[in-house]
Amino acid sequence: MTFSFSPLAFMKPELGAEFTGEGTHFAVFSAHAEKIELCLFSEDGKSEIARLALPHREGDIWSGYIEGLRPGTIYGYRAHGAYRPEEGLRFNPNKLLLDPYAKQLHGDLIWDDALYGYTVGDDNGDLSFDERDSAPFMMKGVVQDPAFDWDGDEAIRRPWTDTIIYEAHVRGMTMLNPHVPEHLRGTFLGMCSQPILDHLTRLGITAIELLPVQSFVDDRYLIEKGLRNYWGYQPIGFFAPQPRFMSSAHITEFKTMVRRFHAAGIEVIMDVVYNHTAEGSELGPTLSYRGLDNLSYYRASPENPRHTFDTTGTGNTLNASHPMVLRMVLDSLRYWVGTMHIDGFRFDLASTLGRENPDFDREGTFFNAIRQDPILSGVKLIAEPWDIGSGGYQVGGFPPPFREWNDKYRDTTRCFWKQDGGQAADMAARVAGSSVQFNHSGRTASSSVNLLSAHDGFTLHDVVSYNEKHNEANGEDNRDGHSNNHSYNMGAEGETDDAAINARRILRVKNMIASLFLSQGVPMLLGGDELGNSQNGNNNAYCQDNEISWINWDQANTALIDFTRAIITLRKAHPALRQEQFLTGEELLEGKKDIAWFRQDGQPMEDGDWQDGERRLFGCYLSNIRDVVQFEVEEDAVFCVFNAGGDDTITLPALPGIEGWTRIFDTREREDAEDDNRFTLSETSIAVFVPEKAN
Template sequence: MTAGRAAPLGATFDGDGVNFAVFSENASRVTLCLFSKDGETEVARLDLPERDGDVWHGYVSGLRPGTLYGYRAHGPYRPDEGHRFNPNKLLLDPYAKRLTGHPVWHDALMGYRVGERGGDLTFDTRDSAPFMPRCAVEDPTFSWGDDLHPRRPHKDSLIYEAHVKGLTMRHPDVAEPGTFLGLSSDPMLEYLTDLGITAVELLPSQAFLNDRFLVEKGLTNYWGYQTIGFFAPEPRYLDRAQIAEFQQMVARFHSAGIEVLMDVVYNHTGEGSELGPTLSFRGLDNKSYYRLSQDARYYVNDTGTGNTLNVDHPMVLRMIMDSLRYWVEVMHVDGFRFDLCSTLGRVGSGGFDRGASFFDAVRQDPVLTQVKLIAEPWDIGPGGYQLGAFPPPFMEWNDKYRDTLRRFWRGDPGTVPALADRLTGSAVQFDHSGRPATSSVNLLTAHDGFTLEDVVSYNEKHNDANGEQGKDGHGENFSHNLGVEGPTRDKAIQAARVRRKRNMMASLLLSQGTPMILAGDEMGHSQSGNNNAYCQDNEVSWIDWSAADPEFLEFTRTMIAFRKANPILSQKLFLHARERALDGKEDLFWRKADGATMRQSDWEDPSLACLCCELRTASDSPDYGTSEMAVFAVFNTGPEQIITVPEASAGRYWAWHIDTADPDRDVTPIEGATVIVPDDAVAVFVLERQASA
């Protein structure tokens, strides 16, 4: 071993050998462990010979990609001071590009002696290597050919949140189900392009931990929110243990014009609390990697997972930024959804700060400012709910949109004003700091919670299969079973459920903002009322393609096509019922059923159950030039209504395009000044140009 270099961090193959570099501010010695090709035998222990600042490094000539390795870190074991060094524990490289598998649960993975007096203050001398996966040296070079990021404009985006395994595992025509290759197979690409999806948002696909308490109950960490490798693809999704499989997936999605977004978890790691295992960060430098309480033995737990990454530390921030750039530049992904992103905006022991170092680092980065960035705008810490508070260019998951749409279509009184705000991009939250209307990621459902089918089928959650006595998961889902809890053979209830789903899906795709659909919702996927299926790696979560509802799938496809054909529904600028620059005309009108303009007293009427909205082109709509276009939409959760349609201008007429009460309705011109909109329905009309003689 020779001195090597302090940069880049990680294991880097240069054609002749491998340079190893790892950060630890408080270690006294860092040892590189090399393993046999099968990973069974530790063949060498080499102390990294050089330290530049807090980066330990060394170079070993002759090593090739595929070399298996790990680290051991020496230093004080004083948990009460925040130090948990234990050289008996094999540690994963935080920058490892591939892991060979997952830890096998054993008490030797703990830095302390489990079950003994003193708990985590004790010191365990057993070697954890027999139970640990290995890091693998990788050369990430890939023949990308003419691959380019699709770079879809935000206003044209339609996101599809999907699980790599759950979407493909039961597909009859996918040859490699449950893998990155299966997800990008021909049947999947054909399905997604036909549906009209522009971006897939993958649930966590970086290497993650299978929690011990789940394994002992015969369950699995299915969602993946316990990351242990921020540069490594999740091993179980690799069919041939090659990181090129992820790159191939991305290239195939790009060839179909579909972007790949990753759900990433930089707010905590899978090592848990002080009683968790020593797998990587804790053993390399616990005091640097984690935010510790005033009593340094314990962790700040703003994430609810036992620990919180210390983003205030420059080397931890560097790791996150290096990871993000790696996935963009080397793996070609197109953006990220940040789990519990409020945590990344916490400064020191204070609260959320939109000027935190993480946000500043991202906003000045020439690579990351070119991709899509989506925040989950909350955590469980004090003041953690921050919807609308993130700086541009971040978009944000909008749970207020979700709850408002569910409550309106459930028939809750007094929800019309909130519905109006959600339909027009939630301007109250997002129209500031130059943020566009696309900042609001509108969702009806997500992985966390009920599926759309379950929103209309269950009043209560049914999570007994999770082994937590049904205490886990959200208690308030704003759902309604329409008469029977769960599946029913009652044709009337079945029809009412499908109609409500059409109403909700139509509303989503008629709203300003960026729509997101949960994979499976478009075909009626149910989780049998489980609203927290994080541990259900089975038929509960896997989408059953054989049970797909073809009619609702076709309706969803039709609504997506309608949105694309009418870009007035997905404008960048907010609509505010005021004059626009294009032609000095107003762009938004709220009307009552009789055509009268909504007054304040109307908005305050809790019995109001029908809202009429007229949208007209805004100043940033080059799609239309100077030719005015308009859409008139009626959202009726009450009884049948006689609706007065707006007056058509000369040479124009209104045509009825969408009717959720009759999804097979042909496009028909409106004759006369009124139409009858059925009860519990959405109706949409488009201002058409008269055919020239």
């Protein structure tokens, strides 16, 4: 078959390969190339059957249209231009390049020295030039037909105050679930199978946050060690679903997953990685962006453009302040929202996206572009508010409408329940929504995404089971991963048959889970924590695509699942626990306050009480009285007691309009022994009370 571009010179606004119904339009960006060639491949992707120079250039967009070219066509690019690595120019037409806008990938990356633009092992290093063809080892793009029957699917757009996030991995969630059909385990279709949906809906989850599902590669050094990239934080394509998660060659499987989640009332949030790519430093391979326009796509070292500027720890930093790179990121986000019906994004190392030559700027190009976008500004946006660069830790520093992962919540909660001294005041601040960090610039009390654990670090079970990390399986002599985990094993490292130790561990897990759902902000639960899932002490399981990381459903703690469901149900029933506005403690109506803090004797906490380093108990009164005044909603109030100390008795406060109190929740099972609003509290426990209204 002969292929040729149409002589008709026209420019579609879209970049990438766009099927028009009668042919396919190709467009790619490069500011420094001298020629771009489109390469077409046989149906199996092994043979290059055509190589055509893109005939049109307008500005820095190269394009061409081939009439009759259909979806399913496999393709890639080759870029011609100067090869002057000392100036940051690394064009090498011997290297097949993946289209940055490819909607689907064909084939796997096969690691070979031919993938590098320079000759590996040459005395001149990355200044040398490699003439081998990389096509036999490269994944390729596939032309797509965007048609799909969404069957009336619409975005849920649930308020942040009603959102409960569940962080999960497609393979980790499904590989060991005996109720998921075996042929669907590890796939998008397995992720949305009825057993998974039933578990999440019974639990009360409203949003699933998926670890990276955009296409990524397995690092060469991992493959050589018999491991592979499990988490997925090595992106190569920002538009294509990861092929590993598909049971067929149809990306409609991803759309089917989203549609089924939506039908179950669950929003889908994607963990996205726009801060770097899998090409690594200047010593990495030439797979796409480096070969198309290294100087535009990546930040160069200010001292020497030969080297990449790295604030991510991966070797390179995507140059999101460049207008065309920024456009690619925004186009990608809009694609996932518009075409794939995604409800939101969690941005990995989001501080990098806010860097402007090179410092972090909350009013920077990326954030301003998102905020003015009529599509993107309306979806859920979550920042991981740090990177490894100077000034990269920015918790509380992001502009609205971004929410942020709050590691201060994680660390304080672990330390408080570990019974470290001097934690009461900090724990109270976390329960109230971390206002010091987030109450500014018109931000709301839902700005903090509260978490106890996440994919990166110990599972919650391991927080109470291990004093030390155990990452030996990663092959790095246990040097990788964090050492400061604020964990305590209760007297035995790892699994034990000691019933007393196991009982103490479960109680501490319950107290932390209860704290999470009794706090202002948006709760995020790590998938498997509600089951008591363990990673055997591995707190950096990024390369463990096996039983270490996969959730072990056969050993699920059903009592802990029931407990988690109960506290989520309680949260949903009480608006006072999930308010949009920050709580101030001022009197608003008939002497009523939205928040107040109390000692064991029922008296208000004073400054000196908070400064007591041995204080491990406090009570918190919460009311939605501000919404009652503003919106005339029904009044709701709760009183929560957080006791990280020993057995105690608390006198609940006498407050206007409240005649008495009823205990509705306790992390320990016990009968009430009450006298004049005095309640017994067990050692290390949480109790929740609701008012008995006066007649």
